[in-house]
Amino acid sequence: MILVAGATGNVGGELLRQLLAEEVPLRALTRNPGRAALPADVDVVEGDFATPESLAKAFSGVDALFLMMSGNEAAVVEEAARAGVRRIVLLSSMAVETRPDSMIGRVHREAERAVEAAGLEWTFLRPGQFASNTRAWASQIAEGDVVRTPFAAVGLPAIHPGDIAAVARTALTQEGHAEAVYPLSGPRSITPVEQVEAIGAAIGRKLRHEEITPEQAGKEMAAYMPAEIVTATLDFLGSATATETQVLPTVEAVTGKPARTFARWARDNADGFR
Numbered sequence: 001m002i003l004v005a006g007a008t009g010n011v012g013g014e015l016l017r018q019l020l021a022e023e024v025p026l027r028a029l030t031r032n033p034g035r036a037a038l039p040a041d042v043d044v045v046e047g048d049f050a051t052p053e054s055l056a057k058a059f060s061g062v063d064a065l066f067l068m069m070s071g072n073e074a075a076v077v078e079e080a081a082r083a084g085v086r087r088i089v090l091l092s093s094m095a096v097e098t099r100p101d102s103m104i105g106r107v108h109r110e111a112e113r114a115v116e117a118a119g120l121e122w123t124f125l126r127p128g129q130f131a132s133n134t135r136a137w138a139s140q141i142a143e144g145d146v147v148r149t150p151f152a153a154v155g156l157p158a159i160h161p162g163d164i165a166a167v168a169r170t171a172l173t174q175e176g177h178a179e180a181v182y183p184l185s186g187p188r189s190i191t192p193v194e195q196v197e198a199i200g201a202a203i204g205r206k207l208r209h210e211e212i213t214p215e216q217a218g219k220e221m222a223a224y225m226p227a228e229i230v231t232a233t234l235d236f237l238g239s240a241t242a243t244e245t246q247v248l249p250t251v252e253a254v255t256g257k258p259a260r261t262f263a264r265w266a267r268d269n270a271d272g273f274r
Contacts (some may be wrong), residue, residue, distance in 0.1 A: 001061050002026045003085075005049070006068040006248050008036050010132040011091055014165035016042065016065055024173060027064045029058045052079040059083035064172045067091070069107065069124050073114035080118070087121040087178075089171045091164070094128040094183055095232075110126070125173040127184040128244050129236075131158040131265040135193055141273050145207050147196045151237050152211040155189035156245060160260040163251045170254050177254075185248040187259040195262055202266035214238060225233045 006012035007028035019026045027043040030036040036222040038044050051069035059065075059080050059252065064087040070076060074192035077088065092112055108126075115122045137147045159234060164184055171177040190198075193209040200207035214234050221230045236244070251259035266273075 003062045004063045004066045005029045008101045010161040011164045073111045077118040089123045092124045094126045097184045121178045123177045124181045129158045141202045148210045148212045149192045150214045150217040155191045156186035159186040159258045160265045166255045190262045191192045198263045202270040
């Protein structure tokens with residue numbers, strides 16, 4: 001039995017669909033089952049990482065856990081171990097390696113340490129930029145044909161969340177991934193200009209990109225994002241390290257299938273931009 005936390009999110013939702021397709025026994029954890037809108041044949045259990053004592057039912061009979069950072073990992077993992085969970089796959093961040101002193105790097109490394117300390121079998125996934133981050137552009141596309149972002153010429157190998165999920169699925173269901181740390185990327189670097197073009201092609205519209213300053217972008221992001229995360233995100237986008245721009249072979253090495261392109265992600269998620 002596999003428990004998927006964050007089953008309504010970009011990676012958790014993809015993982016849930018992949019496990020369902022393979023008919024793997026699974027359970028989905030959510031704070032609000034009534035609003036989760038998950039498939040009818042999924043065992044949906046209510047629970048909140050903020051209150052680990054609420055997770056006893058969710059963890060009952062579970063062998064493996066897909067875990068996303070919550071800020072309360074030590075207590076959650078302790079509860080999981082007590083219930084008999086033996087394997088954890090943690091969705092971490094490449095920032096642990098590339099930006100260990102940043103807020104994003106620090107909190108994800110703290111989550112990793114909590115999992116390591118539990119004495120269970122673990123695997124860490126460290127993706128870089130998600131292709132799904134471009135969902136933030138949907139409101140701009142709904143209003144017109146122009147997408148405005150900073151750093152128009154900076155290319156990063158954005159990864160399809162389905163590929164992160166595929167690596168997670170492999171580590172959850174197969175042996176040989178204990179104590180593995182997997183840095184993950186997409187198959188090639190792509191700039192915001194190229195991403196906008198790919199989304200336009202997917203929805204049948206001619207979109208164009210317009211560059212704005214980091215200061216302008218920061219003001220807009222501050223409306224829905226804490227200041228420290230705004231700073232960390234802009235720093236990442238504007239000064240990507242060699243590792244963060246590197247195309248990595250990990251997805252294919254682990255799953256046996258090549259990583260999917262951003263254009264594929266745009267086609268898979270075109271309805272979200274129409």
